[in-house]
Amino acid sequence: xxxxxxxxxxxxxxxxxxxxxxxxxxxxxxxxxxxxxxxxxxxxxxxxxxxxxxxxxxxxxxxxxxxxxxxxxxxxxxxxxxxxxxxxxxxxxxxxxxxxxxxxxxxxxxxxxxxxxxxxxxxxxxxxxxxxxxxxxxxxxxxxxxxxxxxxxxxxxxxxxxxxxxxxxxxxxxxxxxxxxxxxxxxxxxxxxxxxxxxxxxxxxxxxxxxxxxxxxxx
Amino acid sequence: xxxxxxxxxxxxxxxxxxxxxxxxxxxxxxxxxxxxxxxxxxxxxxxxxxxxxxxxxxxxxxxxxxxxxxxxxxxxxxxxxxxxxxxxxxxxxxxxxxxxxxxxxxxxxxxxxxxxxxxxxxxxxxxxxxxxxxxxxxxxxxxxxxxxxxxxxxxxxxxxxxxxxxxxxxxxxxxxxxxxxxxxxxxxxxxxxxxxxxxxxxxxxxxxxxxxxxxxxxxxxxxxxxxxxxxxxxxxxxxxxxxxxxxxxxx
Numbered sequence: 327x328x329x330x331x332x333x334x335x336x337x338x339x340x341x342x343x344x345x346x347x348x349x350x351x352x353x354x355x356x357x358x359x360x361x362x363x364x365x366x367x368x369x370x371x372x373x374x375x376x377x378x379x380x381x382x383x384x385x386x387x388x389x390x391x392x393x394x395x396x397x398x399x400x401x402x403x404x405x406x407x408x409x410x411x412x413x414x415x416x417x418x419x420x421x422x423x424x425x426x427x428x429x430x431x432x433x434x435x436x437x438x439x440x441x442x443x444x445x446x447x448x449x450x451x452x453x454x455x456x457x458x459x460x461x462x463x464x465x466x467x468x469x470x471x472x473x474x475x476x477x478x479x480x481x482x483x484x485x486x487x488x489x490x491x492x493x494x495x496x497x498x499x500x501x502x503x504x505x506x507x508x509x510x511x512x513x514x515x516x517x518x519x520x521x522x523x524x525x526x527x528x529x530x531x532x533x534x535x536x537x538x539x540x541x542x543x544x545x
Numbered sequence: 546x547x548x549x550x551x552x553x554x555x556x557x558x559x560x561x562x563x564x565x566x567x568x569x570x571x572x573x574x575x576x577x578x579x580x581x582x583x584x585x586x587x588x589x590x591x592x593x594x595x596x597x598x599x600x601x602x603x604x605x606x607x608x609x610x611x612x613x614x615x616x617x618x619x620x621x622x623x624x625x626x627x628x629x630x631x632x633x634x635x636x637x638x639x640x641x642x643x644x645x646x647x648x649x650x651x652x653x654x655x656x657x658x659x660x661x662x663x664x665x666x667x668x669x670x671x672x673x674x675x676x677x678x679x680x681x682x683x684x685x686x687x688x689x690x691x692x693x694x695x696x697x698x699x700x701x702x703x704x705x706x707x708x709x710x711x712x713x714x715x716x717x718x719x720x721x722x723x724x725x726x727x728x729x730x731x732x733x734x735x736x737x738x739x740x741x742x743x744x745x746x747x748x749x750x751x752x753x754x755x756x757x758x759x760x761x762x763x764x765x766x767x768x769x770x771x772x773x774x775x776x777x778x779x780x781x782x783x784x785x786x787x788x789x790x791x792x793x794x795x796x
Contacts, residue, residue, distance in 0.1 A: 359606040379607040464594040482597040511556045
């Protein structure tokens with residue numbers, strides 16, 4: 327007999343609608359991490375990420391029949407709900423949420439743990455620190471992207487969702503996802519080059535020109 | 546491939562490193578163009594950085610408290626499993642039989658009570674039944690807005706009172722008479738998780754309009770006579786603490 331953990335999402339959702347709490351728990355455990363990280367990478371706040379995760383699943387509990395298999399996967403549906411909650415919060419707060427204090431220390435600690443426990447890890451502390459700094463710079467660059475670009479970068483590049491799923495989650499056409507992603511990546515390259523220790527270089531300037539041109543074409 | 550075309554696909558080339566053939570022309574172009582080679586290197590660096598970030602965040606997840614809170618919410622909002630047609634037929638048949646038996650019993654009791662205690666039966670129990678279209682009204686007997694208490698000397702348990710409410714016909718005189726003012730309004734169905742230990746005295750019947758789907762979630766069947774409307778009138782039986790105890794459809 328197949329256990330809940332082996333069942334596909336849509337079957338778990340069907341059982342959940344029929345009142346099966348174990349099916350709901352399995353679906354939650356399978357998908358909560360992705361939603362939490364999506365919210366975290368969109369807002370930079372662990373508290374908000376936890377709230378958004380809870381709200382997304384609460385919405386699913388209250389109105390599970392909103393899911394339409396013809397419009398995308400259960401995962402995309404959940405990302406869509408989470409996205410709506412995130413955007414609503416961002417509208418309310420009317421500001422980009424900065425990374426919380428202590429984040430860098432938390433991350434450095436996790437990197438040290440990883441270096442200490444990973445069997446293949448041979449990095450010295452300097453390498454770990456360099457990587458931690460790199461990650462922080464990337465995280466900050468992602469967080470400073472406009473929300474419409476940020477969400478496609480997070481979903482496509484960090485969560486590796488298909489373009490189809492991203493289109494279903496954010497409710498736009500496939501071509502829009504592609505064009506936004508393209509512009510978002512160009513913006514990221516520019517931000518990362520200008521935030522690098524050596525400052526802007528020719529490539530960053532080049533990318534800025536390309537990005538502006540892409541914007542003009544889109545308009 | 547021109548530089549302009551290359552700019553359009555540079556990130557796709559980076560993202561699809563294992564799919565060489567569609568992007569081979571782009572790679573060939575970058576090998577012969579310093580400017581595009583720089584672009585490709587930058588795009589690859591960003592892609593690698595994003596993968597590193599994704600890996601760093603990989604194990605992060607919501608706290609255990611979220612799952613517990615959601616499980617509790619799930620139990621409270623548990624969706625009622627739709628009954629199978631055969632189950633419904635059996636249930637309906639059982640309810641009709643039980644109702645008929647209760648009516649006969651109530652009539653016998655009423656007849657017996659009428660002989661012995663002719664003034665103890667309710668006299669105001671057919672009063673002030675609001676129209677089905679009224680958004681909210683109290684169904685009164687005795688004091689306005691109050692649900693009549695089961696009269697002495699035959700104190701009834703709450704479950705008996707609610708059963709009586711469910712099956713007694715309009716106007717029937719009974720020591721258990723907390724009547725249904727309109728027989729066609731149907732029976733009261735106890736709500737899930739309602740606390741039967743609290744007395745009904747001082748409570749009320751409140752007419753409300755609500756979504757049909759919500760009513761169905763209480764296990765009540767809603768007729769499709771007016772399929773165009775999503776709203777339906779229902780009577781809520783609330784106890785003196787204001788907690789809803791039972792519900793019925795207003796036909």
